[in-house]
Amino acid sequence: MLDEEKTKEQLIAELKDIRYQLEELKKLQNDRKQIEDALRESEERYRKMVNAVTGYTYTVTISKGEAISTQHSIGSYIITGYKPEEYQNDPYLWYSMIYPDDRMIVLNSITNISKGSHTLPIEHRIVRKDGSIVWVRNTLVPYYDKNGQLIKYDGLIENISDRKEAEEALKLSEEKFRAIAETAVDAIVTADSKGDVIFWNASAQKIFGYTEEEIRGKSLKILMPEKYRKDHEQGLKRLMETGKSKYFGKITETFYGLRKDGSEFPIELSVSMWKAGEDIFFSAIIRDITIRKNLEQELEKNAITDRLTEVYNRTKFHEIIKKEIERAKRYNDPLSMIMFDIDHFKNVNDTFGHSIGDYILKNLTQVVKEQLRENDFLVRWGGEEFIIITPQTEMEKAGILAERIKKAVENYKFDIVGKLTISLGVTQFKMQDTEDTFITRTDDALYLSKRKGRNRVSMKS
Known part of the structure; x- marks a missing residue:
């Protein structure tokens, strides 16, 4: 009986020991994971630090004007590919890694500081251990003995390849x-x-x-x-x-x-x-x-101007009369129209030819323009027929203008042909008028002048 209970106690003790060992093993596993995580984190930090390294320091010791030793910080490996001990083993390694075409730049800078002259940072290329080329900025800080002799200089090498690119x-x-x-x-x-x-x-x-x-x-x-x-x-x-x-x-x-x-x-x-x-x-x-712009203006002018006489054409007339009728209705302003043509103009063309006829039309428009106000509009209606739109003008005043124009033409002497006359018709816009009725009544007034013997002004209400 005692033996059996002892056996039970042994089994319980063994189970406790196994449980303890399992717990310790679990701790070891957790510790290993923590160690692995810490190692990965450390490697990542190191990698980031290495990638962030863009510069390193070095020291060159001088004796009797010659470099006898060089010491380069650990950062030199990142930039140049050479370990610090490699520079210690070969004092002239720093010179041999300078790009051949740039060596005089570095030597001149060292010569300047050896003479006690101030020197600015220099930029030159170096050849890395793997053969690739890197641009660096090299800043020299000299140290002199009591006699002014250069005994060493510190330097700062910075990788400026990205900037140079x-x-x-x-x-x-x-x-x-x-x-x-x-x-x-x-x-x-x-x-x-x-x-x-x-x-x-x-x-x-x-x-x-x-x-x-x-x-x-x-x-x-x-x-x-x-x-x-x-x-x-x-x-x-x-x-x-x-x-x-x-x-x-x-x-x-x-x-x-x-x-x-x-x-x-x-x-x-x-x-x-x-x-x-x-x-x-x-x-x-x-x-x-x-x-x-000049071409556009010329095209616009040609679209609204009669080419021969250079006064407005029918296209421009319809644009003007529409606006003036709207203005007359809106403000109850008077608006009158004069229509005229050259008396017996067909005989002129038949007798002297169309070139003389064209000359007369061009000169006639100049004579008429001289009698108009700035706000009057002269339009070639067709052939030898013309219209004058006189805004803000009652029929009686438009009639006076028509008489003045008639007299100016009558007194003008044309080359070859001599004197000519014109017949004119005048009317005033009525509120019930349309564009067509306004024009028709002016045309009727013109033909009234022709029936009465030409060279006269007729008005029609």
Whole structure:
């Protein structure tokens, strides 16, 4: 019985011991996981630190003008690929890793500090142990003995490859931009955040008249008429505050440029903004559209003008009469119309030819224009027939104008043909009139003058 109970106690003790061992094993496993996690974290931190290393320090000891030893910090391995002990074993390793074309830059800097001269940081290339090339910034700090002899110098090596690559890319970009800009037919102008010109292509010089030397550093305001300058200043201020402009990404034709000689001309303008680091710049492409505007004006003029006499044609007449009728109805203003033609003009053409007929029509319109007010409209209605629209004029006053025109033509002597006469009809707009009834009544008044013997003015209410 005692033996059995003892056996039970032994079993319980053994179970407790096994449980303890299991718990210890579990702790060991947890500790191992923690160790593994800590190791991974440490490796990650080391990797980040290594990647963040962009510089290291070194010391070169000098005796009798020669380097006798060099010491490089652990960071040298990251940048150069050489371990610190490799520099200790070979005092001239630092020189051999300098890119051959750049060695004189470094030697000249060392010569300067050996003479006691101040030297600025230098930039040069080094050849890494794996053969790759790295750009570095090398800052030298010299130490001298009491006799002024150089005994050592400390240095700071910084990896500037990324910056050099960016500079080279920017240089290539600038060269490409300049090549394109110099061959562009449009003016290309670049300004800084203050609105001062920093780039000016050949076409800009041709269009505005300023050389790049004359315009560089000057405000953009010099290129715009006075009426735009205040808005330009306010727009530039607003742009610097908000980064937005209503002109970005758009082609604008509502502006005029100002040439060096003071003349204004229409331009087509497109503006963009770009950044280089913290600096803000603006570029504008400017096209001189003087020729296009002149052509547009010429086309517009031809669309509304009679080519022979250069007075308004029927198309323009309908536009004018519509507006004047609306004005007369709205403000209850008087509106009158005069219609006239040249007496016996067919005989002139038959006798002297159509070229003389054209000459008469052109000269006749000049004689009539001299009698009109600025707000009167002269229209060639067709053939030798013309209409005069006289806004804000009652029929009696329009009749007086018609008499004055009749007399001026009657007294004018045309070459070859001599004197001619015209017949005129006058009427006033009525509120119930349409455009057609208004014209018809004026036409009736004209033919009344013809029936009465021509060279006279007739009025019809």
